[in-house]
Amino acid sequence: MSTADQPTITIAGATATGKSNLALNLAEHLGGEIINTDSMQFYRGMDIGTAKLPVSQRRRIAHHLIDILDVREEANVQTFQQQARDAIVDIRARGKRPILVGGSGLYVRAATDQMEFPGTDPEVRARIESEVDADRWDRHRHLQEIDPAAAAKITPNDSRRIVRALEVIELTGRPFSAQLPDYQAIEPTLHLGLSVERAVLHERIAARVELMWEQGWVEEVRSLLERGLAEGRTASRAIGYAQIQQYLAGDIDAGAAQEQTTIRTRQFARRQDTWFRRDPRIVWIDATTGDHEANTALALDAIADTSSGS
Missing domain, CATH: 3.40.50.300 (P-loop containing nucleotide triphosphate hydrolases)
Incomplete structure (x- = not known):
């Protein structure tokens, strides 16, 4: 080979x-x-x-x-x-x-x-970032309510991933956890x-x-x-x-x-x-x-x- x-x-x-x-x-x-x-x-x-x-x-x-x-x-x-x-x-x-x-x-x-990675919307992201910066614990609790599987994998201290998860959910109408497929190599x-x-x-x-x-x-x-x-x-x-x-x-x-x-x-x-x-x-x-x-x-x-x- x-x-x-x-x-x-x-x-x-x-x-x-x-x-x-x-x-x-x-x-x-x-x-x-x-x-x-x-x-x-x-x-x-x-x-x-x-x-x-x-x-x-x-x-x-x-x-x-x-x-x-x-x-x-x-x-x-x-x-x-x-x-x-x-x-x-x-x-x-x-x-x-x-x-x-x-x-x-x-x-x-x-x-x-x-x-595959969903796109981003600068206005949506900026708004969610400001919300997470103000109270990341509250936003993490919100993530637990709308996507428990994603929240279980993202700690409340991981502001960046909280922002991304909430952004993807808002833009796609699908759980963020659904964007993480099984382990399949290309x-x-x-x-x-x-x-x-x-x-x-x-x-x-x-x-x-x-x-x-x-x-x-x-x-x-x-x-x-x-x-x-x-x-x-x-x-x-x-x-x-x-x-x-x-x-x-x-x-x-x-x-x-x-x-x-x-x-x-x-x-x-x-x-x-x-x-x-x-x-x-x-x-x-x-x-x-x-x-x-x-x-x-x-x-x-x-x-x-x-x-x-x-």
């Missing part, structure tokens, strides 16, 4: 599980190129806080859909879907293997699965997932946040504010970036900003794990030990099994 005929690979899992390293290793072994599916890594200048690999650490492997948005712009899954699928076609046309990596579950599925795809025991993952997250602070995360946010970060509805609310903005505004001290970032990241990791665990297609690899070579060997075994049809 030629490289062009072999399944697309996705690498999913919570933050700090080792996805980027595994993607690089597989790309080297398989002649692959990497497509980013982390929605925060779309943003130019959001480097430290998103754990974006510097170009010097990408081992000369092509990376796609990184640094494609200004911090003032809003990430759009429908636009991303077409960009990712175009990248897959382009990579295959050059005889390479597409490897999608990132922790934004909806974006992973948008690239590989049969999913082409052969192997889904890999990295899991780490919760206590170990919490330690990794705390260490990562501390390292990011030491690497200059606060200065990165200060620089991005000069480029309009506060005006971006998506970028400005990213974990860590929002807390550091509060610190720079004098609302909280540096220690509280770092602690809140760690807590929010742990909460986000749990939501990521819950999202990906719903997908029965994912082949899970226990990455608790942090042994990258062992993880790569297990991933290659799974890929070989798929390629041989076993």
